[in-house]
Amino acid sequence: MLNIKTIDDATISQRVYQLNLGPQHPSTHGVMHLLLTLDGEVVVKIEPIIGYSHRGHEKMAENRIYEQFLPNPARMDYLSGMIFNHGYCMAVEKLCGIEVPRRAEYIRVITSELNRIASHFIGTMDYAMGLGAITPFLWGWDDRENILDLLEMISGSRLTYSYGRFGGVRNDITKEFYDGTRKFIDRLRSRFWDYENLINQNVIFIKRSRDVGVITTEDALAFGVTGPTLRGSGVKYDVRKNEPYSAYPEFKFEIPTRKEGDCLARYQVRMAELEQSINIIEQALDHLPPGPVRAKVPRFVTPPEGDCYVTFESARGAAGFYIVSDGTRVPYRIKVRAPSFSNLFVLTKICPGHFLADIVAIFGSIDVTVPEIDR
Amino acid sequence: MNITQLPYIKDVYGFLGSDVMSGLVGLLIIAALVPLNVAFLVLVERKVAGHIQLRPGPMEVGPHGILQTLIDAVKLLGKEMVTPSSTDKLLYWLSPIIVVAPAFVGFIPLPFSPLVQIKDVNVGFLLIFSFSSIGVISILMGGWASNNKYSLIGAVRSVAQNVAYEIPLLLATMPIILMTNTFKLGEIAQAQAQSGLWFIFYQPIAAIIFFIATTAETNRAPFDLVEGESELVSGFHTEYTGMRFSLFFLAEYTNMVIAAALFTTFFLGGWHGPVLPGAVWFFAKTYFLLFVVMWIRWTYPRIRFDQLMNFAWKILIPIALVNLFITAIVLKVL
Amino acid sequence: MLTAGQKKLLVELKSSLAESVPEGQISESDYAAKGYHLDVRLQKGGVRRVAQIMLDRRFILETVTAVDFIDSFELVYLYSTYYQQQVRLLVRIRIAKDAQPYSVSAIYPGAIWLEREVYDFFGIRFQEHPDLKRIINPDEADYFPLLKNFGKTKFTDQIDDILC
């Protein structure tokens, strides 16, 4: 990498120009505006400008009752909508002290892991498309469509789910969903061989990703990076393992990590997490307990006064809901901890010194969703 | 050998059989062949891309989507020709024209079959390469004139890329010239037909280097940094609309056809083939090579700019030089 | 059901926090109900001192946020660690509406954006912040949206009309 420090400031000021990887750009995964200060093709400074898809979720939360806010979490991070939906329900259940039946917990785990697989498919294949390989993107979506069919069968929507309710889930899973998931898991296992040949051993893909955008553990600590981006740098932190919630303690699965911390490591962590999610789904399907799917809950919950913070592992990192309640049916304040917000800010530390093509690669490997950052 | 050189033609048809007329007829054929070729290739590219990506590709226009490119061209004709105010008007307007001209000229020396060849120019091989570098100038002009940072980066990249890959290209073809000691493409094809053995068996390394260098020369596949969608929006033709954009498209695909045709002439024995007439073999080999180029495009990601440069200067050129050196020695000894 | 390691870490944390921030009340809270182990309530300041202790023990700063209690703001800092045991710490400090707290961005670079977001939504200006400007709302916006007196906020007594 070109060592920026050797160029003294005088020469930098003449040769430097600003380039807007603007709100509308094929590879900014939504409306992300990266203001690059370039010297030729090497990035001197990068400043992500956000706010282009801000919708005021937190202000909306303050004038709706808890039930009315249910559709919003899925529209914050629409790639892992199911996970955010269940996260919000968990937060209110913890606040009100509602006990969720075990079958509902299992269904929540199954649907969340399916959603995580679908989100990782977009994360990894969008990264590959940022490098210029378009075919993996379409292959990845082919598998993702199967998941969307399954989740649509039980929740009715493909992307922005409102399947979770306080005290459980909306309706029970059907036999069709059960067999469909089994079939899907077998098919997905056979598909890994295709991805292995198409991308994982692709020489150009490896050369473009190796040693690009290295995030050290110190940076990760200082910037609050979590999720696959952190696990790519060698830290074994996953909320499902470190702070077990819902039914995760009952399943055996490992947390894949890589030491290098570059784009390839983050890609490999996400691909390895697909297998772990399949293991979890299989174990959950094998021991699915009978019983009710929703606890007895009053029509409008009225949590006691006080606050609580619930964290859960979304596909992008440790997301969280901090709810302050004043004892009425309207939440006083809901703060959403968006993992992409901190993951994105680490770009300003690791990007200088890379080429323009690498910026697209690093941004893709960190895998952010823009509305989750802007909330 | 050219159809007009047959002895009786000149006195039977008088002026009609003269070189000037055959040149004119040849140019007419090119003017018809090239756009048809491009239309067919764009459709094949979208169909190949579709089938590789598990989807059918264009289906609605004509039976099985055959007329899709024709409709694209008509639509682009109907588009408004936007000339952004901040552009350098003359260069902006001139660049699509200059990019197409060398693409047409490249077809003249190509030996489609023993009789069918527009003009067996005695410096045929040099003619094609010199005109192809004019195409690069027009890309630079287009990128610079459209006053857009993305197109400027794309244009500057295209100049560096073409300069870096012109040298291994020429070094890879030198052994062929040494073996047949002629620049006339017709005679090179003739030499392979007589000896029966294609030059690819004599010069496998040169063939590989030639193939890589031509893919990079025509900004295709893993080397398409000039028009890298995911980084530079659309590279140098970001600001071009309507027919001007399609002229750039036309030039890119024609250069691809010329590159594949050159590869078949140099290494795959041009029109030499057992049963079928010459031209059929020539076009079969050319279109197979074009399919391989498209196939590579839809499986490989794009390489980075410094890797592109290192690959050319540090790997391709030394190997090409060594190969040339060995060929010279072997020819001297034999 | 805290593990032994967590208990030891909590005790050690409480002691170091107590001697560095004497006037703060440190109370242990029930993780199952609240989601965090320690609840540190600061009075006059010491946010940066707490941040320095947290960084030395390799905690990450998860979020910085504020809650508008009509007459005063409550700044909330959430620290959690994943290196040794899983412990989460919530630090709150009540500040007046026009107070200017110190920024912790010198210790945690990640806080630059978190504090910019708090400024963007609440108008709390942080001192010694590298570039305090709006991050999410349009730059020319003159309003601070998440204040209780901005726009239409349904207070507790207007519950009936939202029963849809």
Next chain:
Amino acid sequence: MEVKGSPICMPSKGFQVESKEIPGVVGFAPVQDLLNLARVNALWPLTFGIACCAIEMMAAGVARFDWDRFGIIPRGTPRQSDVMVVAGTIPHKLVSTIQTLYDQMPAPKYVIAMGNCAISGGPFSYDGQYAIVNGADKIIPVDVYIPGCPPRPEALLQGFIKIQTKMTKGIIDANRRAEKAARRAKK
């Protein structure tokens, strides 16, 4: 009402395209029809996805709902695109970007407002909303609205087909000419 077998996104029976005769429209019918036919079968949308609807737009371009069948290639630059698909919520910060993009597109351009957010602000429009513009038609003229949050990829494809029916019947051009005539008359 028992609906058997009718696919979900078929237009309701009451939907007819009224193509009343617009007075004073002089056009070379055959050339105009050929150009319209060409424009219809080669609609190049601008890849401009804002939020969740962008994912459904990408899904429309993927193997299962493949829009390449209709000759649709997404283009990165506004200069080479005909249709702008506004897919997602429009915050105030994005308004100027959308307008500049719309102005940069060459002449025969159309706009599809995809999803409730682009039609009317969708789930995020309430009387206390400070962040978003309630609908894309407040900033750029919209030709086709596709309801849904997010609409299914088939709905987006039907939106494209609806724009194709509109274009081939020349209604859009006629409306624009009628508006221009009305404005000139008012002046």
